[in-house]
Amino acid sequence: MFDFTPEEIAAIRLSLWVASIGVAAxxxxxxxxxxxxxRWRFSGKILLDALVHLPLVLPPVVTGYLLLVVMGRxxxxxxxxxxxxxxxxxxxxxxxxxxAAVMGFPLLVRAIRLSFEATDRRLEDAARTLGANRMxxxxxxTLPLALPGIxxxxxxxxxxxxxxxxxxxxxxxxxxxxxxxxxxAIYTYTQVPGGDEGAMRLVVVAIVxxxxxxxxxEILARRVSRRFGAxx
Amino acid sequence: xxxxxxETTLGEFPLNAKFQSKSAVTAxxxxxxxxxxSIINAIAGLIKPARGRIAIAGKTLYxxxxxxxxxxxxxxxxxxxxxxxxxxHLNVRQNLLYGNWFTGRKPSPSLHEVVKLLGLEHLLARxxxxxxxxxxxxxxxGRALLANPLALLLDxxxxxxxxxxxxxxxxxxxxxxxxxxxxxxxVSHTKEEIDRLAKxxxxxxxxxxxxxxxx
Numbered sequence: 001m002f003d004f005t006p007e008e009i010a011a012i013r014l015s016l017w018v019a020s021i022g023v024a025a026x027x028x029x030x031x032x033x034x035x036x037x038x039r040w041r042f043s044g045k046i047l048l049d050a051l052v053h054l055p056l057v058l059p060p061v062v063t064g065y066l067l068l069v070v071m072g073r074x075x076x077x078x079x080x081x082x083x084x085x086x087x088x089x090x091x092x093x094x095x096x097x098x099x100a101a102v103m104g105f106p107l108l109v110r111a112i113r114l115s116f117e118a119t120d121r122r123l124e125d126a127a128r129t130l131g132a133n134r135m136x137x138x139x140x141x142t143l144p145l146a147l148p149g150i151x152x153x154x155x156x157x158x159x160x161x162x163x164x165x166x167x168x169x170x171x172x173x174x175x176x177x178x179x180x181x182x183x184x185a186i187y188t189y190t191q192v193p194g195g196d197e198g199a200m201r202l203v204v205v206a207i208v209x210x211x212x213x214x215x216x217x218e219i220l221a222r223r224v225s226r227r228f229g230a231x232x
Numbered sequence: 233x234x235x236x237x238x239e240t241t242l243g244e245f246p247l248n249a250k251f252q253s254k255s256a257v258t259a260x261x262x263x264x265x266x267x268x269x270s271i272i273n274a275i276a277g278l279i280k281p282a283r284g285r286i287a288i289a290g291k292t293l294y295x296x297x298x299x300x301x302x303x304x305x306x307x308x309x310x311x312x313x314x315x316x317x318x319x320x321h322l323n324v325r326q327n328l329l330y331g332n333w334f335t336g337r338k339p340s341p342s343l344h345e346v347v348k349l350l351g352l353e354h355l356l357a358r359x360x361x362x363x364x365x366x367x368x369x370x371x372x373x374g375r376a377l378l379a380n381p382l383a384l385l386l387d388x389x390x391x392x393x394x395x396x397x398x399x400x401x402x403x404x405x406x407x408x409x410x411x412x413x414x415x416x417x418x419v420s421h422t423k424e425e426i427d428r429l430a431k432x433x434x435x436x437x438x439x440x441x442x443x444x445x446x447x
Contacts, residue, residue, distance in 0.1 A: 125276075129304055129376075130379045134305075140319075145320070
């Protein structure tokens with residue numbers, strides 16, 4: 001049963017690649033958004049909060065369509081990026097990574113924001129009285145203490161990105177080797193006669209990858225909390 | 233020389249503190265909630281007074297009239313708090329050297345001297361969570377000492393410890409005062425600690441200085 005065809009292997013590899021790039025690229029922005037939401041006071045905070053969460057509540061097809069309109073070759077941002085940076089999203093794997101990043105973003109930010117909010121501000125004050133400026137405090141105290149939440153957010157958004165279907169297929173279609181991710185490949189199998197066996201193979205892979213992601217996050221979180229121990 | 237003359241309100245509560253001291257150890261003495269910790273926080277730059285002036289060893293940290301308000305990390309005063317606030321993700325040695333590694337300067341006194349002074353030799357590789365309360369406070373004091381302090385602000389450093397632990401740490405503090413020339417501002421509501429350490433005692437009550445004694 002587990003003789004994967006080259007197309008299936010391509011879909012699995014593409015999914016892993018797209019999800020990894022999507023999460024890695026959105027992590028800096030996710031850290032910034034989470035920190036802003038957890039710590040800063042500014043007008044329009046509710047708006048930022050809503051914007052971050054939008055992909056979680058919108059139908060994925062709507063998110064995908066909006067991406068197509070804005071980031072497509074004729075979109076406002078998309079045409080600009082193509083003209084000045086040569087970056088093209090529509091119907092490319094890069095677009096699948098963008099869709100994965102956008103769909104995983106709310107989960108990433110939520111988890112990181114919670115851990116920033118839970119970080120003991122008094123430890124940051126202590127670091128400042130020892131001569132550390134805000135940047136050093138962030139990288140040596142805030143960030144390490146928030147690490148369990150950051151890891152949780154990364155794994156959650158990675159799992160979400162692996163399974164992303166609606167926004168991806170709307171934005172970048174379903175092109176073998178370019179934008180046919182694991183869910184899109186499963187969908188394709190279900191649309192052809194005799195595709196059941198192939199679909200089942202990929203479904204098993206999807207389940208294994210998802211469970212693996214959760215197990216890894218749990219192990220990482222435990223290791224981190226054991227290392228830090230209770231706040232002393 | 234420690235010079236403090238500040239006025240501010242903390243919520244509903246007015247704080248009006250004015251004192252000067254040339255002693256090695258100056259105590260802020262008064263009941264809980266009198267405003268002692270707020271004075272420490274103002275000196276450290278963690279809260280900003282409405283008006284006034286704070287200067288230590290000739291360095292002006294805050295002066296509302298001249299528009300001076302140094303950020304906390306540039307003030308050079310090192311605080312030790314009631315809860316030791318050690319960094320849980322760092323071991324004792326890393327905690328001790330925290331205030332030092334990003335300056336790139338050699339600490340004076342040196343790590344070796346501070347470790348010896350505070351009896352921390354056998355604790356260097358441990359994590360803060362494995363330490364006793366008294367050990368934690370000793371590490372916190374050492375961490376402040378190693379960050380090239382202009383002055384040490386000790387905010388009820390023994391208040392969370394039982395009597396036996398207090399007796400364990402007091403000799404270290406006496407030794408610290410005798411062996412280093414760093415001015416210490418010592419906050420406490422316990423008479424015994426004050427009697428053993430301080431030469432100038434500033435009595436605080438309800439947000440005001442109600443008396444200054446020399447000993």
